[in-house]
Amino acid sequence: MSHAQAAFDPADPHGFHAGEEHGHHIVSARMLTTILLVLLALTGLTVAAAQVETYIQHEMGIHIPVWINVVVAMSIAVVKGALVCLFFMQLRYDTPINGAIFLFCLLTLFLFFLFPLIDISSRGEVDSAKRGEIVAGGIGGKHGKVLPDGTKTTLPDNTPLYLFVKQAYYENLLKEGKIHNEAEFQAYVEEHYLHGHGHAESNLSTANASRPRFGITPGLFDATDPAAHGAGHSAAHGADDHSGPADGHADEHAEDHADEHAESEHPAPAPH
């Protein structure tokens, strides 16, 4: 096959690649079969590990933390994936650039996971610096809203972060000439920052909690959907485990909410 002995190759006039047919590594059939058997054994291992964990948990009554389940399963999966990449995809014998691309892709994937996970795993900590209170389900990023328990969210004005932001906001508005003193600032904030537009969406999904209200299973979402208590609650609830005194209680609350929502939609005009 080699054309190296050719005196002149018009495709390679300078001879950069003369005789440079690099080797195509042939992975032996025996090696490939061994890798397959190892992969099958690891599959059996990961299934067995999950069943042993379930057995210990249910039969012996010992609680196993979720992270052990995840770490065991993912470790085995990573070993299996590495075997597939190195031998079936031949990264071990390949030019380094292909492996570098794949590793860089994994680095990107790591960053892609890192920042959202930092976000969702530290929301409580951030909230404590940002607001005076943590509201279950979040408040949709706006203040002055009516919560399911009837209270109105307020801006805490004593946290360092809030004071810093407020000061910067104040100075910026001064510079833009939109306000000229403290009183005008208060009025501006009332009008532009604390406005609620009459919305009361605290029952809807927010960044912190999904509140599903779709689906045709009767009663399935009532526990997490306060709006469902107010409207159409008399629908069939034969399969609903939550029916009983608790539901009646929830109904009272829902009516209270309805009143407050009605009020909040027609707020008294704020003094300017």
Next chain:
Amino acid sequence: MATINTRPESQPLWQRPKVAHHFRSHDEEFDASKLGMWLFLATEVLLFGGIFLAYTIFRYWYPEAFRNGSGYLSPFFGGLNTVVLLISSWTMAMSIHYAQTNQQTKLRVFLMVTFLAGLAFLVIKLVFEYIPKWSLGKRPGIWFNFPGASDPHEPIWWSIYYGATSLHALHVIIGMSLIFWVFTRSLKGMYGPKHYTGVEVVGLYWHLVDLIWIFLFPLLYLIH
């Protein structure tokens, strides 16, 4: 340096390859094809990365829904599909081996076995998993209609399950089509030692399909 085809017609097709004019040699074309495929596979990993991240976040928020939802899946059929895909990955790697060693019959047989294994995967998935679950109301999102659900967030679990497995199944279908295409080309004798770019590149794609399933299987089926 086979840019100029001087081979007689009597030789098998793989011995008189057509190399695109912008490549200096068949080897350069082979390496460039593989490099391109790896770049594409990187984007594929990131595509599935989005689904894995959604899985992570929703499992972090609603562990109970995921535990319940995973309980409805059968580790037997999940494990069976894992075995089927691993074996198909092996047959794919073996067909590259047979292309490299010029064993044409075995190359064709192993490509066909790989194709059939992909088909078996889809049939198991559809007949023993998708159809029974869908008919019981275990459906994603707004189609959810399962009266036995005990956690209000189970529709989210099914969205993740169907999203991840159907996107994977789509990749299986695409991979099978490519393997069939390579199979028909192998019948014409287009693959041989050092000239098996098609088998190699399609093989890489098929191994990625296997690789994704290696991670999907424990995350979906083995939660407790």
